[in-house]
Structure formats: C-alpha cells, structure tokens
Amino acid sequence: MKIVVAESGKSSPKSCTGSITIQLENLNDESPQFTAISPNPLTINESLPRGTLLIKVNATDKDVDDVTYYEFVKTYAGFLIEEDTGEIKVAYPLDYDDPNTLTSPVLEIRAYDSDRVHSSTATLTVHIADINDNPPQCSRYLYIVELAETSPEGTPVVSLNCWDNDRTAANNILLYTMILDTYSTERFNITNNEITVGHSHLQYDDSSFAAVNFQHVIFVKVEDNGIPQLTSTSTVIVKVTPVNEGTPFSGTRTFNIFEDSPIGALVGTAAFTDTDLPDNNVKYSIVGGNTDVPPKFYIEPDSGRIRLLNILDRETQDIYTLTVRAVDVNNDLQIDPLRQRSGSAIVTVNVMNVNDEPPVCVPEYYEKTIYSTITSSIIQLECSDKDSPDHELSYSIVGASTDNLFELQRPDNNPAKVASTQRFQFDVFQGIEHSREYTLLIQVTDEFGGDKHQQLTSTVTAVIHVVPWTTTQPTTTTSTEFTTHVLTLTSFYWSPEKWFTVVLTLAGAMAVILISGIAWVCYQRTQSVTNQPRSILRQSLPPDEVAFDGQARDPVSGNWYMYNSETGQRKWLSDG
Structure with a gap:
C-alpha cells in the first residue's frame, strides 16, 4: 500500500510518500461442500468384481490451498471409498442372496479438509439388483441305490433334495429332467424330484446289461427358472440285484453211440437253458434210467456232458432212457438253497450196432457116414450171429481139398447145407480095404450190411465117411477127434504208390516163374506114384501121446501122414 503525507495551509506545501505492506494470513474457516450427488438410488448388480467403480463424489473447499479428503462415516460391507479421489468402489463381490447383505444400503460420505477442522456429509x-447367479444346489450329488430286478412299477428309487439360493421366487421353481442311456429308457419315471421304477421294469438277466456291470446310471439335470437359466446335475446309480426267476428247461434229446465206444467216450450234452444269469449256471445229475451196477453213464455236473462209464453191448440192451435233472445255482443275490429251481428232461441213448460178435454154429463139429451113391444134402448147418441177420451170413468151404465132391446149398436165407455133388467112384477091381474120409472146413462170415471193412468169421468142421454102395450100413461109427479154431478175418484196404505197383508186378512174375519150375520138377517125380489114398486108421491115443488133427500126402513120396496143426509134428501112416 502507498501512503502520501502533505503539508496543509501553505502555498507550497511539501509532501512525502511511503508504502506499507499488509500481509493477510489465511484462516481455515470454510467447510468442503459436496456437488452433484443425485438423490435417486444408484442401482448396481450383485456379484460385481472387486474394485469396480460405482461413482465418484466431489466436494470443494473455499479455503485457499486446502485439500479435501473423503471417507465413510461408518463401515459398509462390500464398499470402499478412495480417500483422495472420492471414488466409491466394490470392496468384494456382493451377494444379494446372502441374508447378511443389505440390498439397499445408504452410504453416508464425509468430506473433510486437511486439518479435519471442517467437514460436511x-x-x-445404493440399490443392489438380484441376478440369477446361483445354480440349483442339492444335498447330494451322487446316489447309489440297490433294487431287485423284480421291483414293480412305481417302486421309489430316490427323492432328490435340491434348492436355489437366489432370493427371487421365480428362481426357486426347479425343473428336474432325467438323462438316460438307450438301455435305461422307460425303465424309470420322474415326477418333480421323485424317481420311480417305470413300466419296462428292471431286468438283470441280459448279457448287454452285464457289460455295464448291471448298473443303470441316471443323470438328473436340475434347472432353475431365472435369466439366464442355471443348472446343476446329480447322478443316481441303480444297482440291479438278481432274483431266481427262471426254471432250467430242456427238450427231449436223443443221442447215438456205437457199442464198441471206449469208456469215457462222449455220448452227448444234455444242455439245459436257464434264463437267469449267469447263463445256464446249473448242476447236472442223472436221476433215472441209469440203474446198471456199475452204471453205464456218467454226467459232468458243470457241463452236462454225458460220458460212457461202462462198456456197452447192443445185443444185451440197445436203448437206454435216462432222466437228467438240472438245478440252478447262484441265481440270487444271496445263495439260498430253498429258492433253487430244477428241471428234468428225458435223454434217449441208442446203442449203434458194431460187428463185434462172430457167427456161432452149434455144433461146431459134425461127423457123418454116407453111402457113395448119395447125391443129396448131407448136413444142415445151424449158424447164427447176434449182430447180423441170417441173410447177411455167407458160407464157403476152405481148407483140405475135396476134389469138388461136396458143395454148400442155400436155396433161401437159412443156414447152408452140405451136399455131395456126384457119386463116388472106387476101384472095384482092386477092392476096398477101408472107408474113405473127407474133412471139410466150412468158414462162416458175417457181412454186416455189406460193410466188409470189419468182417468176423468162424469155422465148422465136418468129417464125412464114405462107404461103397455095396457095403451095408455100418453097425459102429468111427469117432475122430478134431480141434476147431475160431478164425477172425479182418479186411484192410490200402492204396499203394504207383512205383510200388510196378515193383510188385515184376516180383510177382518172377515168383510165378520160380513156383512153376518147382511144380514141374515135383510133377515129374510123382508121375509113377498112384494118387489113390489109402484109408487112414485113426486110433484113440493115450493121454501122454500127441493128438493129430489132420492128414496130408507127401508130394515127393506120395505117402500119407497125420500132423498136429499146432506143433507141426507128423506121423507116417503104414501102407496097409
């Protein structure tokens, strides 16, 4: 400030000037004043992230160089204010559905100066808007239930306990939806939160169900009615337990087995069907028709395979009727013998014929004395075969030469007859010293329906004494003992290689040439020897001497001798 001092009352007053500086000191006498705060509520959504800016408040202080600061008058959950800027932010996400959260809080804000001398409020x-931010909640998210496969329709499975934490009533209307696989479709129903057994019922006895360990897995989607709609999922596992419902059954079965089958041979399988799982889990036993001691058949308890336990003889019994019983096992959740089911079936076993019986002739030895003039049948054979009919038996004369003086006659299918073919000729001029004898070995062979691979044979011995027509009927009969043998003839077929056929043909040709040469030498040496055999005198031998059962003529000397066919011993006969 400038000050002027002047004299007064003088014509030329004098004056002087000077300046005064006045320095004013600022006093903090003003309070901060808020500006532009709307009286309407500030609406925000719940669950805003931490640090979200809601609004910025502003207050001014007229005091020069004074700084304004901001704070809440008290603590407000979920809100914060920046002291320097007046920015109001979200301290942490707000949950409208939390009962401790104020849905319309009134925030009181204080603006103060740096010395906190003056302030204003x-x-x-703030209105917190509810949004659908909570999916439905359930008391359990996994249920495991066991139900028997016979549970009827409507049987309760599970009741879900679910809710929605959102306060809005519309959000608390929950919708339940089952998500089923193809196999479980129509086996379950759901009404609101209740799951029950459907009209298709449960079924344990299904191989495709076994692949999923006999379990139904039901996913239940729980959905609220908010915007946007939120969902949660619960899982229900239904374990189906077995119940013994089916009875083992099998139709009538027929098996064929050859009578020469070895012990242990498989006759057949008496398979039963049981609709309960495990598949055909049954135990087998023979309860009828197996009364032989020891029994003829045995059945494997686990498989139902019937095996031969003893030898068969079709000629004794050609058909067996067995009763097979099957009892199911382990078809319930808990093994209960009282709930086991059983079934039975008739099994017929036909014993197929095998040519294992040779022909039998009774007797096996014949001795007959005839006149030399007889040309009719001499002996009627009586032969039969247990496993071949009479018409399948064939007869042939084998063994010693009979000079074609005898034949077998068989006008029908009956056993053959031995007959002479011509009148016997004797040297009447030289006379007859003793009767002439012929030994016939007759082989009987069964044909077994034309199958010649396995033929069986037996033999019959016939001794025929021929006396001249001039001789009267002898008063005594000469008795000759013969040892008979049962021969078994088995035919085998073999197809040789081509080279073997050539070698065999050459070897055979050489053998024929060699035999022909030997025969020619023998023929030349025997031309002078008479072919008329002398009678053989057979005598009863003491027990300690050899029994001879055949006779033959030496091709070199022409003499006759008796021989034992087993030991090969010989005894020459006297010329007389």
Whole structure:
C-alpha cells in the first residue's frame, strides 16, 4: 500500500510518500461442500468384481490451498471409498442372496479438509439388483441305490433334495429332467424330484446289461427358472440285484453211440437253458434210467456232458432212457438253497450196432457116414450171429481139398447145407480095404450190411465117411477127434504208390516163374506114384501121446501122414 503525507495551509506545501505492506494470513474457516450427488438410488448388480467403480463424489473447499479428503462415516460391507479421489468402489463381490447383505444400503460420505477442522456429509443410496447367479444346489450329488430286478412299477428309487439360493421366487421353481442311456429308457419315471421304477421294469438277466456291470446310471439335470437359466446335475446309480426267476428247461434229446465206444467216450450234452444269469449256471445229475451196477453213464455236473462209464453191448440192451435233472445255482443275490429251481428232461441213448460178435454154429463139429451113391444134402448147418441177420451170413468151404465132391446149398436165407455133388467112384477091381474120409472146413462170415471193412468169421468142421454102395450100413461109427479154431478175418484196404505197383508186378512174375519150375520138377517125380489114398486108421491115443488133427500126402513120396496143426509134428501112416 502507498501512503502520501502533505503539508496543509501553505502555498507550497511539501509532501512525502511511503508504502506499507499488509500481509493477510489465511484462516481455515470454510467447510468442503459436496456437488452433484443425485438423490435417486444408484442401482448396481450383485456379484460385481472387486474394485469396480460405482461413482465418484466431489466436494470443494473455499479455503485457499486446502485439500479435501473423503471417507465413510461408518463401515459398509462390500464398499470402499478412495480417500483422495472420492471414488466409491466394490470392496468384494456382493451377494444379494446372502441374508447378511443389505440390498439397499445408504452410504453416508464425509468430506473433510486437511486439518479435519471442517467437514460436511452427504448420503448415497445404493440399490443392489438380484441376478440369477446361483445354480440349483442339492444335498447330494451322487446316489447309489440297490433294487431287485423284480421291483414293480412305481417302486421309489430316490427323492432328490435340491434348492436355489437366489432370493427371487421365480428362481426357486426347479425343473428336474432325467438323462438316460438307450438301455435305461422307460425303465424309470420322474415326477418333480421323485424317481420311480417305470413300466419296462428292471431286468438283470441280459448279457448287454452285464457289460455295464448291471448298473443303470441316471443323470438328473436340475434347472432353475431365472435369466439366464442355471443348472446343476446329480447322478443316481441303480444297482440291479438278481432274483431266481427262471426254471432250467430242456427238450427231449436223443443221442447215438456205437457199442464198441471206449469208456469215457462222449455220448452227448444234455444242455439245459436257464434264463437267469449267469447263463445256464446249473448242476447236472442223472436221476433215472441209469440203474446198471456199475452204471453205464456218467454226467459232468458243470457241463452236462454225458460220458460212457461202462462198456456197452447192443445185443444185451440197445436203448437206454435216462432222466437228467438240472438245478440252478447262484441265481440270487444271496445263495439260498430253498429258492433253487430244477428241471428234468428225458435223454434217449441208442446203442449203434458194431460187428463185434462172430457167427456161432452149434455144433461146431459134425461127423457123418454116407453111402457113395448119395447125391443129396448131407448136413444142415445151424449158424447164427447176434449182430447180423441170417441173410447177411455167407458160407464157403476152405481148407483140405475135396476134389469138388461136396458143395454148400442155400436155396433161401437159412443156414447152408452140405451136399455131395456126384457119386463116388472106387476101384472095384482092386477092392476096398477101408472107408474113405473127407474133412471139410466150412468158414462162416458175417457181412454186416455189406460193410466188409470189419468182417468176423468162424469155422465148422465136418468129417464125412464114405462107404461103397455095396457095403451095408455100418453097425459102429468111427469117432475122430478134431480141434476147431475160431478164425477172425479182418479186411484192410490200402492204396499203394504207383512205383510200388510196378515193383510188385515184376516180383510177382518172377515168383510165378520160380513156383512153376518147382511144380514141374515135383510133377515129374510123382508121375509113377498112384494118387489113390489109402484109408487112414485113426486110433484113440493115450493121454501122454500127441493128438493129430489132420492128414496130408507127401508130394515127393506120395505117402500119407497125420500132423498136429499146432506143433507141426507128423506121423507116417503104414501102407496097409
């Protein structure tokens, strides 16, 4: 400030000037004042992330160089205010559905100067809007239930306990939806939160169900009615337990087995069907028709395979009727013998014929004395075969030469007859010293329906004494003992290689040439020897001497001798 001092009352007053500086000191005498705070509520959504800016408040202080600061008058959950800027932010996500959360809080804001001498307050109403931010909740998210496969329709499976934490009533209307696989379709129903057995019922006895360990897996989607709709999922596992419902059954079965089958041979399998799982889990036993001691058949308890336990003889019994019983096992959740089911079936076993019986002739030895003039049948054979009919038996004369003086006659299918073919000729001029004898070995062979691979034979011995027509009927009969043998003839077929046929043909040709040469030498040496055999005198031998059962003529000397066919011993006969 400038000050002037002047004299007064003088014509030429004098004056002087000077300046005064006045320095004013600022006093903090003003309070901060808020500006532009709307009286309407500030609406925000719940669950805003931490640090979200809601609004910025502003207050001014007229005091020069004074700084304004901001704070809440008290603590408000979920909100914070920046002291320097007045920015109001979200301290942490707000949950409208939390009962401890105020849905319309009134925030009281204080603006103060740096010395906290002066301050002012303002209010801000915040309205927290509810949004659908909570999916439905359930008391359990996994249920495991066991139900028997016979549970009827409507049987309760599970009741879900679910809710929605959102306060809005519309959000608390929950919708339940089952998600089923193809196999479980129509086996379950759901009404609101209740799951029950459907009209298709449960079924344990299904191989495709076994692949999923006999379990139904039901996913239940729980959905609220908010915007946007939120869902949660619960899982229900239904374990189906077995119940013994089916009875083992099998139709009538027929098996064929050859009578020469070895012990242990498989006759057949008496398979039973049981609709309960495990598949055909039954135990087998023979309860009828197996009364032989020891029994003829045995059945494997686990498989139902019937095996031969003893030898068969079709000629004794050609058909067996067995009763097979099957009892199911382990078809219930808990093994209960009282709930076991059983079934039975008739099994017929036909014993197929095998040519294992040779022909039998009774007797096996014949001795007959005839006149030399007889040309009719001499002996009627009586032969039969247990496993071949009479018409399948064939007869042939084998063994010693009979000079074609005898034949077998068989006009029908009956056993053959031995007959002479011509009148016997004797040297009447030289006379007859003793009767002439012929030994016939007759082979009987069964044909077994034309199958010649396995033929069986037996033999019959016939001794025929021929006396001249001039001789009267002898008063005594000469008795000759013969040892008979049962021969078994088995035919085998073999197809040789081509080279073997050539070698065999050459070897055979050489053998024929060699035999022909030997025969020619023998023929030349025997031309002078008479072919008329002398009678053989057979005598009863003491027990300690050899029994001879055949006779023959030496091709070199022409003499006759008796021989034992087993030991090969010989005894020459006297010329007389």
